[in-house]
Amino acid sequence: MGVPYLWRQVRRRGPLSLAIALMALVVGGLLCTLAGAKARTARQMEEVYDQVPVACAVTDLTGTQTDGLGLPEWAVNLFLSDTTTVGGKPLERAFSSFVTDVRAKLSLKTRIVCAEGGSSGEMPLTAVTGISADKALWAENGCTISWNEGCGEDMFQSEQPLCLLPADAAEAAETAEAGQITLCVSGEYVKPVERTFRVAGTYTGGSGDIYCSWPVGTELSLAVNGYLLADSLSADIRSNRELEQFWDSCAGLFFVRPDLEGTPVEWTASPVYTYFPYALLINDTVLRQTIAGLERNQMILNVLVRAILLMSLAGGALVSFLLVRGRERELALQCVLGMPRRTMFAGAFWEQFLLALAGTALAAGGYALLAGAPPAWRSLGLAIAADIIGIAAAMGGFLTRELTAALRGEH
Amino acid sequence: MDLKLEQAGYCYRSKYQTVEAVKDVTCTFSPGTFYAIMGKSGSGKTTLLSILAGLMLPTSGQVLVDGISIAELDRPRLRLEHISVIYQDFNLFPLLTVEENAVYPLRLRRQREADALERAREALLSLDLRPEQFRRLPNTLSGGEQQRVAIARALVTGSDVILADEPTGSLDEENSQLILDILRRLAREQGRSIVVVTHDPVAAEYASVVFRMRDGHLLEDPGAQEGRA
Ligand SMILES: Nc1ncnc2c1ncn2[C@@H]1O[C@H](COP(=O)(O)OP(=O)(O)OP(=O)(O)O)[C@@H](O)[C@H]1O
Ligand SMILES: [Mg+2]
Numbered sequence: 001m002g003v004p005y006l007w008r009q010v011r012r013r014g015p016l017s018l019a020i021a022l023m024a025l026v027v028g029g030l031l032c033t034l035a036g037a038k039a040r041t042a043r044q045m046e047e048v049y050d051q052v053p054v055a056c057a058v059t060d061l062t063g064t065q066t067d068g069l070g071l072p073e074w075a076v077n078l079f080l081s082d083t084t085t086v087g088g089k090p091l092e093r094a095f096s097s098f099v100t101d102v103r104a105k106l107s108l109k110t111r112i113v114c115a116e117g118g119s120s121g122e123m124p125l126t127a128v129t130g131i132s133a134d135k136a137l138w139a140e141n142g143c144t145i146s147w148n149e150g151c152g153e154d155m156f157q158s159e160q161p162l163c164l165l166p167a168d169a170a171e172a173a174e175t176a177e178a179g180q181i182t183l184c185v186s187g188e189y190v191k192p193v194e195r196t197f198r199v200a201g202t203y204t205g206g207s208g209d210i211y212c213s214w215p216v217g218t219e220l221s222l223a224v225n226g227y228l229l230a231d232s233l234s235a236d237i238r239s240n241r242e243l244e245q246f247w248d249s250c251a252g253l254f255f256v257r258p259d260l261e262g263t264p265v266e267w268t269a270s271p272v273y274t275y276f277p278y279a280l281l282i283n284d285t286v287l288r289q290t291i292a293g294l295e296r297n298q299m300i301l302n303v304l305v306r307a308i309l310l311m312s313l314a315g316g317a318l319v320s321f322l323l324v325r326g327r328e329r330e331l332a333l334q335c336v337l338g339m340p341r342r343t344m345f346a347g348a349f350w351e352q353f354l355l356a357l358a359g360t361a362l363a364a365g366g367y368a369l370l371a372g373a374p375p376a377w378r379s380l381g382l383a384i385a386a387d388i389i390g391i392a393a394a395m396g397g398f399l400t401r402e403l404t405a406a407l408r409g410e411h
Numbered sequence: 412m413d414l415k416l417e418q419a420g421y422c423y424r425s426k427y428q429t430v431e432a433v434k435d436v437t438c439t440f441s442p443g444t445f446y447a448i449m450g451k452s453g454s455g456k457t458t459l460l461s462i463l464a465g466l467m468l469p470t471s472g473q474v475l476v477d478g479i480s481i482a483e484l485d486r487p488r489l490r491l492e493h494i495s496v497i498y499q500d501f502n503l504f505p506l507l508t509v510e511e512n513a514v515y516p517l518r519l520r521r522q523r524e525a526d527a528l529e530r531a532r533e534a535l536l537s538l539d540l541r542p543e544q545f546r547r548l549p550n551t552l553s554g555g556e557q558q559r560v561a562i563a564r565a566l567v568t569g570s571d572v573i574l575a576d577e578p579t580g581s582l583d584e585e586n587s588q589l590i591l592d593i594l595r596r597l598a599r600e601q602g603r604s605i606v607v608v609t610h611d612p613v614a615a616e617y618a619s620v621v622f623r624m625r626d627g628h629l630l631e632d633p634g635a636q637e638g639r640a
Contacts, residue, residue, distance in 0.1 A: 338491025
């Protein structure tokens with residue numbers, strides 16, 4: 001009987017129609033709010049991946065010792081060169097491509113050569129890739145560095161012979177040519193090497209070691225020892241999203257994960273483990289916990305969205321069903337008056353379908369109003385499908401009943 | 412148009428019971444005749460009427476329309492063009508106005524709107540309904556007025572057969588007589604067959620043939636006809 005009749009029905013059942021419309025609005029709004037929360041959680045997750053720092057460090061097998069490890073050259077190369085074969089093992093991607101801000105440290109023994117020909121007692125010469133590589137140099141550990149003019153932390157990357165002296169040693173050097181110091185570096189097997197350094201700065205507090213740059217340190221180590229041994233190696237993970245891949249395709253081929261037992265394992269798959277059993281400690285606890293929390297939130301939101309969606313689908317189907325059922329007498333009367341069944345069904349279906357569309361549009365409107373975003377089309381499609389099912393069920397029920405019973409309003 | 416029942420029966424079947432509401436009825440309803448069917452409540456009158464209207468198919472025997480079994484006919488079309496039914500209770504669309512209800516079958520037949528409305532109003536007036544009631548909804552009318560609207564709707568189509576279940580049940584004497592007069596005229600002057608189910612002996616007096624229903628059986632009541640003749 002068309003849209004005008006439909007409108008009369010809506011008006012006739014004013015409070016009911018209003019309630020249904022409000023419900024649709026509320027459900028739409030609710031779904032929107034939840035979808036917003038979901039999107040926010042996803043954004044937070046991205047931020048966490050981007051911003052939570054994750055560091056990795058080579059350790060002993062128990063994961064407790066990170067310094068004085070005597071790490072061989074292959075380990076240093078993993079972190080500092082872009083080599084893609086290690087111990088004859090080809091890598092898909094260089095280890096160093098997964099990490100950034102690599103921190104390395106090695107130690108040599110040295111004496112300060114005095115102008116008069118004598119020398120000081122033996123003291124350590126420490127090469128680092130930067131201040132971050134040695135805790136003893138950190139301001140929060142009580143170390144104060146005063147740089148000479150034109151010098152700074154970049155000395156640790158330099159290939160020039162520059163050094164950072166403890167203040168008291170610097171006094172000794174004053175006696176020598178201004179701003180210069182000659183060191184005699186000795187090793188295990190080869191004869192000692194003398195080298196003149198320019199003083200880049202002095203420090204108070206800290207370890208009392210003499211510091212030089214990582215490139216100069218490695219060069220001296222090779223000269224006096226014939227090999228390279230690093231005390232410590234650590235770095236930051238470049239992209240937290242690649243953590244799994246980093247371990248599976250790269251780090252896991254050479255290192256084990258630390259465990260407190262620290263039992264060495266038979267591991268022939270690694271080209272180096274048997275001779276150099278080291279662990280790689282990846283400090284991702286904060287990241288994992290934060291992500292796990294967010295994932296839990298997301299899961300709860302997902303469940304909620306699904307539950308509400310399901311409930312509203314069921315509700316929509318039920319409302320459609322009841323609306324059609326409430327019109328059974330009219331439909332029966334149409335048949336009695338000679339309307340062909342097909343026309344009657346098609347008409348009733350369209351009217352009811354229009355109502356369902358209107359309800360769904362309201363829900364979408366509620367959603368869009370709150371979200372300022374396009375509605376979730378898939379859910380709306382589902383809602384309409386559910387309504388159609390409700391309509392079809394009611395009409396199927398009508399078909400199975402005698403016309404006269406339907407006319408009397410019996411169910 | 413001839414409407415003929417041949418050993419027609421109807422049995423309501425449900426899970427719990429079967430009720431044989433109409434049993435082995437054979438009779439003919441011919442044009443130009445006013446029939447009344449009387450009988451106790453529950454004797455099967457409404458069921459019989461529903462079978463005649465093609466709303467239900469007989470579970471045994473058959474209904475013949477001009478010799479053709481009703482089962483083979485397009486029954487909605489048959490009702491649209493030839494048979495008007497007035498039921499006991501639910502007759503009007505509650506959300507259509509009085510005149511919209513009366514014009515409904517004409518709209519179904521796709522008659523010109525202006526003509527159709529004209530005819531519907533005439534029919535309503537002939538049944539003593541007032542023009543100011545035409546635009547009201549049925550639930551603002553009394554039961555008798557509603558019944559008259561339903562009868563007006565049956566009149567406008569000019570169908571060959573009018574089947575009415577207690578059309579005067581809720582009317583006062585004056586209105587009953589008005590309606591019965593109209594129905595009788597339709598039979599006599601326009602050659603329609605009128606079948607009226609009624610409890611009212613006065614109403615039965617308008618009929619030229621009176622049937623009695625008892626326990627699903629249809630019996631002719633010769634006494635009633637003699638009385639009238
Ligand atoms: N849908 C149904 N299911 C089962 N039994 C039914 C159904 N409709 C009617 N009956 C039974 O069929 C019998 C005849 O019913 P029907 O409505 O034809 O009687 P009626 O003569 O019209 O009565 P009334 O004068 O009270 O209207 C009754 O016994 C009734 O209980
Ligand atoms: Mg009855």
